[in-house]
Amino acid sequence: MADADGENSPDVLENKRSATRYQILVEIAARQPAVSQNEIADTIGVTSQAVSDYVRDLVESGYVEKRGRGRYEVTKEGVDWLISRTDDLETYLERVNSDVLGSVEVDAAIALDDVDEGIEVGIVMRDGILHANPAGGTATAVTVTSGKKGEAVGVADFEGVVDYDAGTVSVLPVPTVTDADRPNSDVVSTRVPEEGLVAVAGTEAYALVSQSDVAPDIRFGTAEGVTEAGMLGLDVLLVAVTDEIPRHTSKLRDQNVPHRVLDSDAF
Numbered sequence: 001m002a003d004a005d006g007e008n009s010p011d012v013l014e015n016k017r018s019a020t021r022y023q024i025l026v027e028i029a030a031r032q033p034a035v036s037q038n039e040i041a042d043t044i045g046v047t048s049q050a051v052s053d054y055v056r057d058l059v060e061s062g063y064v065e066k067r068g069r070g071r072y073e074v075t076k077e078g079v080d081w082l083i084s085r086t087d088d089l090e091t092y093l094e095r096v097n098s099d100v101l102g103s104v105e106v107d108a109a110i111a112l113d114d115v116d117e118g119i120e121v122g123i124v125m126r127d128g129i130l131h132a133n134p135a136g137g138t139a140t141a142v143t144v145t146s147g148k149k150g151e152a153v154g155v156a157d158f159e160g161v162v163d164y165d166a167g168t169v170s171v172l173p174v175p176t177v178t179d180a181d182r183p184n185s186d187v188v189s190t191r192v193p194e195e196g197l198v199a200v201a202g203t204e205a206y207a208l209v210s211q212s213d214v215a216p217d218i219r220f221g222t223a224e225g226v227t228e229a230g231m232l233g234l235d236v237l238l239v240a241v242t243d244e245i246p247r248h249t250s251k252l253r254d255q256n257v258p259h260r261v262l263d264s265d266a267f
Contacts (some may be wrong), residue, residue, distance in 0.1 A: 020046060022085055024054045028064060029051055029074045029082065036070065066130035067204065106144055108152045117146040125164040128232035129196075130155075138163040160232035167196065167234040169226055169252055173242050176204045185211035191262070199226050201248065202241030209239050223251045230257035 013189055027040045037051040055072065058064040063078030074082070109132040114120060122137025131152055132143065139160035149155035172191060175181050189212045192198055199218035200206045209216050218225040222238070226248060229236050240248060245261065252259045 014140065015073050018188060020044065020050070021054055022082070024051060025063060025074065025078060025082055028058070029079070031094065032073045033071045034068060035072045051255070098111075102184075105158075106154045106156045107158075109141070109155050111147045111149055111150050111153050115143050115147055119143055121155065122242060123158065123162055124162075125162050125233055128229055128234045130162070164233040166257055167230045167232070167236060169203070169230045169236045169238055169257060171245055171248065171261045172237060173241045173245060173261065174202065174208055174239060176188055176207055176241055176243065177204055188212035188214050188237075188239060191237055193237055196235030197226075197229055199229075199236055199238045200240070201238065201244040204242075207240040225241055225247050227251045227255050227257055231255055231261070 001087040023044045024040060027043060028035055031039070035055075037055065038048050041048045044257070046166045052135075055064065058078070059066055059072075063075055063081055065073050065075050067073060072231050073245040107130065109121075109123060109130040110126075112124075112131050112133045112135075115132060115134055119134070120140050120142055122133040122135060123141050124133050124137045125131070132141070132155055137160075139158060139162045141155035142157045144154040144156050170191060170193070172187065174183065185208055188198075188209055192214055198209065198214055199222045200216045201222040206216070206219065218229070218236075222240070222244075226236050226238050230252065238248060248257060249261070
C-alpha cells in the first residue's frame, strides 16, 4: 500500500488482517506464558473466535509456540518478525510527523488588524507574544482562520525567521529570613524594567516586593516562567531568595538567556 507521496506503508498497515495479526502477537508477548484469549479479544476489539484463529495461524507460522492449555510463548522468529514490523512502523511514523503533520502545524497569533482566512501575513514578536501583521514582517505565515484586530487567529505554513532579541534577566538577591541584612524596598522599584516583567521567588522576596508597591507578574513556576519570558524577548527583574537563585540561573544558562546577578552590596 502506498501513501499520498508514493511511499510504501508498513506491512502491518496493508490490511486489517495484517494489523490484527501484529496486535495479537504483541499481546501474546506481553502476557506470556499464561495467555487469555478472551482478554486479548476485549483489548483489541475482536471476537474470541477470531483471536483463536489468529493464534492458530501464528503457531503454524512458527511465531508462537503452544506449551499447554492457555500457555503460549513467542518464538525467536516471532520476536524477529515483531521487531522488523515495529521498526517499519517507527520509520513511517517519523516521516508522518516530520513531513505531514509538521507541514500543517497551526499556531496562534494576535491580529494587528482585521485579517481574512487564507491570506499571507507577517509574523512579529511583541511583548513576548506572536502577532499577525497584514503589513508584513521578516517571517510570514498564512492565516487559517479570520479575525478582527486584537483577536487570536490561526496561522500555518511559516517561512523566514521572527526578528527579535532575547530579553535580559536581572536577578536581585534577597537574604533569607535568618539573615540580619535586609535590603530596603526601594531597591526593587528602582530596578523594574521599563517594558518588562517582575518575578518573585521565595517568601522573603515576595515580602520585599510587596513593601515596594510593585505588583509581581510571576509568582509561581518562576524558573520556567522567567526563562520563557527571556527567550521571548522580555526583560525581567527576578527578585529571589539567595537559595533559590542557583536553580534559576542554571535554567537560564541551559536556554542561553542573557542574565546577570545584581551586586547585593550596592543595596
